[in-house]
Amino acid sequence: MASLPKEINDLTDAFSSLPNVGPKLSARIAIYLSVSAKDLAKKLSESLESVINNISKCNICGNVTNKDICSVCEDDKRDKSIILVVEDSLDLINIESTREYRGVYHVLGGVISPINGIGPDDINITSLVKRVEDEAIKEVILGLNPNLEGDSTALYIKDQLETARPDLQITRLAKGIPVGGDLEYLSGQTIIDSMKSRINF
Numbered sequence: 001m002a003s004l005p006k007e008i009n010d011l012t013d014a015f016s017s018l019p020n021v022g023p024k025l026s027a028r029i030a031i032y033l034s035v036s037a038k039d040l041a042k043k044l045s046e047s048l049e050s051v052i053n054n055i056s057k058c059n060i061c062g063n064v065t066n067k068d069i070c071s072v073c074e075d076d077k078r079d080k081s082i083i084l085v086v087e088d089s090l091d092l093i094n095i096e097s098t099r100e101y102r103g104v105y106h107v108l109g110g111v112i113s114p115i116n117g118i119g120p121d122d123i124n125i126t127s128l129v130k131r132v133e134d135e136a137i138k139e140v141i142l143g144l145n146p147n148l149e150g151d152s153t154a155l156y157i158k159d160q161l162e163t164a165r166p167d168l169q170i171t172r173l174a175k176g177i178p179v180g181g182d183l184e185y186l187s188g189q190t191i192i193d194s195m196k197s198r199i200n201f
């Protein structure tokens with residue numbers, strides 16, 4: 001029985017490890033890159049090497065950055081007493097595009113998801129608790145997506161924050177975010193509305 005060369009199988013395995021990419025598609029991409037699209041493969045290889053070497057998480061908020069501290073945390077004009085907690089950097093970028101929010105962020109890098117084996121220790125919760133303990137934070141806004149995992153993550157964080165700082169104001173985004181909606185895809189106006197009408201949590 002014929003089989004594919006080891007090099008292609010290794011690449012297929014790597015693609016298969018990506019979320020939502022099955023083995024068939026992985027093998028097809030691996031063959032395509034190896035045979036028909038060597039220029040693209042080279043570009044991918046260079047881009048991957050560049051992100052591996054240059055991109056990391058902001059030491060303060062966990063946002064992606066090519067420096068130690070991200071551009072938001074570095075900005076002296078931001079209000080450092082309000083932290084908006086988001087699931088990932090794409091949510092942050094979408095909120096930034098509204099130019100409405102002047103506080104800072106905390107990027108969790110995921111949500112608690114027992115079914116996917118992601119527990120509280122696998123996302124940036126400890127560093128958030130440390131921030132509210134160490135810094136003069138007045139309010140934490142929970143800007144997680146309104147679905148089962150987002151809601152249970154928000155509840156868990158609320159619990160941790162209340163234990164650490166009973167005086168802290170904890171709010172969440174409200175109006176306009178549809179249940180099951182994803183912050184990453186919401187329009188700017190929807191985000192602005194939900195920010196303005198945020199409620200105590």
Ligand SMILES: [Zn+2]
Pocket residue numbers: 058059060061062063069070071072073074
């Ligand atoms: Zn940052």
